[in-house]
Amino acid sequence: MSKSELAFVRHEILPEQTPPITDAGIVKWLRDNLFPGPINTILTLVAIYFLFKLLSGAMPWFWNGVWTASSLSECREILNGATGGCFSVLTERWNQLLFGFKYPSEAYWRPTLAFVLLLVSIAPVLFSMLPRKLLILTVLYPFVAFWLIWGGTILTPLMILLGFVAGYVAFRRVEAKGFGTAALLGIAVTVVFWWLGGYISSAAPNVVALTPVPSRDMGGFMLNMILGTVCVSLSLPFGVLLALGRQSNMPIIKWMCVIFIEFIRGVPLITLLFVANVVLAYFLPPGTSFDLILRVIIMITMFASAYIAEVVRGGLAALPSGQYEAANSLGLDYAQSMRLIILPQALKISIPGIVNVAVGLFKDTTLVSVISMFDLVGMIRGPILASTEWNGIYWELWGFAVVLFFIVCYSISQYSQWLEHQLQRDHR
């Protein structure tokens, strides 16, 4: 069989052909992702139909929106029957939505500045690549923010700060003699310093003073932010202590912590707010009257610390017992081993859980509207919807509340996912 008998032999390789149109590019993507089978095709078509209905309803509502009317009836006149949102309620009541209706309007810059500073001072905590020296800002922030939001003389927060500093110095001096003794001494020095500082700041109420604003005048989204940040940051140390107490091998302390945690986790926050509103006053010394906001902060902090304690306990339990044994074999005492070995690792494991608790807590701050405090939801339900100008407007206001909460909570949870990714050690 010689070569010439063959009809055809190809000598060169065929050029590569492009894949068929149904198997490449956007068509392939559509086939794979939107129309892979009859059921999915129906689902896609239904989804597209609903999206179309939603957008065709919502788009004109946005485009025709009125931003400059002073009441709902005026807004309807401008719209003249056309579909459109009355976003002017947001522009007209902007300050009320954010600051409540009693906060003095000439002082709006103070909470705004406090909010900006919050972003600045929380950054070094959130992002470990920032220089560590910035943490000084974080430490100073609570005192500055207190002064900015509540006003009064700067001496009050200054004395509180100096009390902490004095206590810390005393603690460092005697730390070598034992953690417990040093901690007790530090607390004692702090308390004495506060007691003295109280006299100084009440003697000179006008030194670098801002107009004082009583806390019952706080309202709007500002109140949600205050409650959220204060309660989360206060509940962290308490939560860690409760978790350590629950893990402890001293039965009395363990059971105290267990009962506290399980009791708080078993009841809804709203009942705790009832306690803050109507019951707590019975348990305080006769004649004292606590601010409602302070009572609410106490109860929400208790609530949050119980949840954080459970998260941290999970972190503690997840650590291999070799870590505890290694710390013991190095000769570290309980305080040292917790501070240097156990807690840094356990807290790192529990960060996602803590962030979840923080997001949940921030959402739960809206419940204070039930005990007639005027946070964002309380402002919308109360003064704004009850006013003659804006009675009957719902979508714009609730949409605004949804957007505000979504932005805050979604960014926190995205941060948590990013951090989880960063903290992952290579476990292959």
Added chain:
Amino acid sequence: MSSLSASRADSFKLSQLFNDTRYRSYTFQFIALLLLIMLFAYLGSNLVQNLRDAGLNISYQFLGEPAGYDINQRLIEYDSQSSHLRASVVGVLNTLLVAVLGCILATIIGVVVGILRLSKNWLIRKIMAVYVEIFRNVPVLIWILIILSVFTAILPQPRDFRGENPDASMLWDAFAFTGRGFYFPKPIFEAGSGIVIATFIASIIGIFVYRAYARKQLYEAGRLLPIFWPSVGLFFVPVIVMFFIMGQPIVMDYPSLQGFNFQGGIFARNSFISLWFALSIYTAAFIAENVRAGILAVSKGQTEAAASLGLRPGRIMNLVVLPQALRIIIPPLISQYLNLTKNSSLAIAVGYMDVTGTLGGITLNQTGRAIESVLLLMLFYLAISLAISAVMNVYNNAVKLKER
């Protein structure tokens, strides 16, 4: 050596209470207990003092007094002359009603959304992701209020159903969805209906017995009995047969328009409907995440191993993936049920009279018995959550991997 230990035992010094690890824990516990007792004594003395100043005392007598207020939605007989205790029981039943219905609806939506989030369909996947993120990141109180406004604003009023050419019409002449609430047909049980219900219960038990029998046959004799169709048959056939044998003892009372409002049937107010719906779709977003995580946690090798054994896709899902996924899904699912039950206390914001609205709301305000009411309220919720945690523990122990 003996002299050393003897000398250490002899020379007990007071400072050892703090510095010696053998005694230190006792000291700490003693101090903690002392502080706790002092705290309680302090709070208690303040309480006694405050109550005396206000001329009050702690007593639960008020529970027996007539409540004097109406509850517009109730599962048991109640009028304004009934006692506060009965009002609280009405509230408890309302809480349980919305919690149970909410858990059922939330599970259905959550499971469907969780599975759809893993769908091959890009559009469906994205829509479900948007749903989950929006609902998880906005407070449930806002959702409850939004849904109440939406129901009130969008749905027609009862008067729209009137006239020759009404703006709205009833669904199958049986269901009416109005801005005031939903009207459903109400079953009326006449004589002989007990036997029909007994048959129904018996056939449900029969289904379980049959399934157990089929499983036993599979494991012991290796025979594969059909499960689905016999179950469906057992569910429907005996009840329907008995229903006609007894001469149709259960009739429906349909709601009908009389004057300006509907009469008859079951009336569920929009406060209840919106609370139920809002709690369900809010919790469903969390359940969807749990379901998704549970299914993703079953490693792909399990599916492939099952496939290489020759199992069909349906059986892979039922016998291999689901049992492993459920072990991961159910504990967080139960804690979501717990959250839903606790969140149902937000009923007070829409005026649904659950136990927070009756005992913690009107009863508290009318009698001024703040401490007693709030204490009872907390104990009720505590009892529910302890019961749910007990169920969870039983389940966890039942499905725990038996490691040796």
